[in-house]
Amino acid sequence: MLKGYTEAGLHEQTLHLFSLMNRSGARPSRYTLPLVIKSCAGIPSLTVGEQVHCVAIKTGFETNAFVGPALIDMYSDRGVVGAAHRVFSQMPVKNVVAWTAVVAAFLSAGDVKSARELFDQAVERDVILWNTMVCGYTRHGDMAAAQELFVRMPDKDIICWNTILLGYANGGDLEACERLFEEMPERNVFSWNALIGGFARHGRYYEVLDALTRMLGLSDVKPNDATLVMVLSACSRLGALNWGRWIHVYAEGNGFKGNVYVGNGLIDMYAKCGCIEDAVSVFDGMETRDLITWNSMIGGLAMHGHSMEALELFDRMKDTGEKPDGITLVGVLSACVHMGLVKEGFMYFRSMTKDCAIVPWLEHYGCMVDLLGRAGLLDEALNFVRKMPIEPDCVIWSALLGACQVHRNVGLAELTMNQLVRLVPEDAANYVVLSNIYGANRRREDFAKLKLMMKERTMGKFPGCSLIEVDSEVVEFFSSDTRHSQTRKIYGVLEGLTKLSKSSGNETELDDLC
Template identity: 55%
Template sequence: MDYARQFFDKMLQPNVVLYNTMFKGYVENGFFLETLELYKCMHSRDVGPNNFTFPFVLRACAKLLAIKEGEWIHCIIVKTGLEDNIFVGTTLIDMYSNCGRIISAHWVFDQMPQRNVVSWTAIIQGNILSNDLVSARYLYDIAPENDVISSNVMVAGYAKVGDMCAARELFDSMGERDVISWNTLLVGYVENGDLGSALKVFGEMNERNVFSWSTILGGYAHGGFHCEVLDMFREMLRLNTKPNDATLVIVLSASARLGALEMGEWIFNYANNNGFKGNLLISNGLIDMYAKCGCIEKAVCVFEEMRERDLVTWNVMIGGLAMHGHGLQALAIFRRMREERERLDGITFVGILCACTHAGLVDEGSRHFHSMTHDYHITPTIEHYGCMVDLLGRAGRLEEALELIKGMPIEVDNVVWSSLLGACRTFGNVIVAEYAIEQLIKIEPTNPANYVLLSNIYAAAGRWKEAARMKVVMRERGIQKIPGWSSTESPSLLYHPS
């Protein structure tokens, strides 16, 4: 698009056709802000738009949620006499719906002298976006005709609100279905946590595409069935369905969760040999996989060799270094991230606070914690507070950690109290430990680890009667400590290509 714009700017008097060509290129490549800026330039040069101009510009407004610009363009549409054009009107409905102005969308729809199935689908979609399924279904039922696209939109609407019974009923009544129809139902079951029904639908499908497979793989991964992800991926390759980058990222993540390093490296080599070399998503997944498998040096090598990085890249690298105790190196990556003016988010600060914890940098961690709200306007979550409690606890500043917990504006969970209790054991602070265990018992009264840990703290302090009393309390309440267990990766998990 940069080259196209250079040629365009050299033209002394570009006409509406050339402007429309630029608008089309900008919109299709995601340059929505540039689309609006070019339209303003076109308007200032008094180049008259036509019915092909406005759909592109309105799509850009919808993507940017630029309602003021959208309303301004609507006024120009009226002045140019194109408000009756069916394509312009349909795009106006989409723009208003995406910007949350469903009343305006209905006004445009009601004023249209002619409507087609695309117009009806647009207003149905608009009501779904505003969570008004009753109106959406009413419009669907009274529409002069419904095609497979409008039916898919309605099925997706029911899935969005979790009404899979209505989604399935409408799906079964559809006279025509395509692979998108099946995928819509499949996604609905997966996103609503019904993997069993999703697998049943997947088995019923006569035709599947890569999106079908990725949806099932994602459902398995979300449910924690990482071995099944690898099995399904093998089946996908056996049936000669070529994965896309999203598929490969899911399988890389499953390999990371299982510690299946060889499988992860095979996937990366497969990606490089099948047109995905240098793919940002896959490179990010590889960094995460190496970090979770303990190969932090390889993760760093992949990071340094990347020509393009996004927020996820930086966050995964910082988190991976922090997880392996390389706090100072993680902070160095963070400084590079800020120098390159990359956007920061809450996940970035979780990694930074963990890095400060492992490096023992209490004061620096506190500064980063406070800079979240003051400098970056990021509201701390329970994860950030948990990191700070861990940071203060490891430094022995238990009273300060307790005060931070008491001042938290959100509900404290068991992880935060357990972190404080663990620090109490390290430093032998019985008073704070008793308070922490009191809060923990309120949250999870049957967790044996809490009683055992407090018993150990009493024993370390020589308070044997209190230690014995904890064991008596456990017996009286029928609480037993669950034996530990471990697992190792099975060689059968690995995929060896023929």
């Protein structure tokens, strides 16, 4: 009964049953106490754990090979590493499970040095203890030490290979990650996910799609829900709608139709690729929804200007009993911004702390400044910024500067620009906005001075970048970009036509030729 409760996660029932067991006079065994101690960690309650520790001492099981590691794990989970080490020190016979538990305890506390000293003292080391120490190094970013230990490992299973692979992926050394991936004697879905996740986390979204193609075409390993979610995220970033639709079809045909994580990824992908109707269709078809589902749908509707639908969905969310978080309120406030609902925006903003116990983030304050600015309430927006309990960043000041451009308020624009120069002096976009404000208000002298200053400082605005999907290939291009073969072909034709028109002496025919 104790094991059944513990494995089901019903830890309070485990402790209640153990209490009944003690009152009935039944004596616990070395198999009883590890289950109860595990439930103490699961509640979690250090006080109850210490009480069970006392029972272990009284019954003589404190130093038992089963009970000792369980006590070490419990104290480690509560951050009491000293108590965990004392239990370990008092064990007369220390098996590899106890060594692994105490090494993991010091690693969880961030004391890698002490963990390594204990690891070196261990008389017996199995693959789990080796992997625990390697994983500790990778989590703390010391890949040199992790690699050195990995090379020394006498026996390496696929978990060890995945541990070092994930360390390189998380650390951003994707070249080393790819090399190790190719060296692996065997790969499972976690190996592929480590590689794909490394590409996704570091913005190499083209490689994400390429890795999925390799996974499906060159291996017998099938993607899991985590794989599909990472690929859908890459599709969102690239605007690769056809890829996203293919993933949707693949998911439905391979057992992921009711998966809430894949559903959330599809909603996000469709919304960011401009297909809000498809996002709504996925949302409506989901039988199970979590907080991310609601947030993705509310944010997607707000992004596409369906503000009333977003606010109605927020009310539906609250009616289901789902508790909103800060991301939910960003979507709700964005909906108010798009519709210019100043009164409603302030109502939702105040309800954050009053009804939802959410301390506003910088993003929430940014939404409110944008809301006031778009409504033309520039003085109110400035006062709101000045009364903020946190320091406004460049995004908030830029939003205010943009509002000044819309409403041609030169004085406030100059004040706002002073703050932006202090925060981001090299951002050319803000100077461009101010020069446009000067131009719109016929302040030609100020306009000329600002342009000259930008020229003297050699300020340049980063060119805008666009993405287009052609034959399931995502192509990136800038203005006058000739990198793509089809683009070079077109520019070559235009150049030939230009020469032809010049040689004929009639350059006006060029437009007709084009």
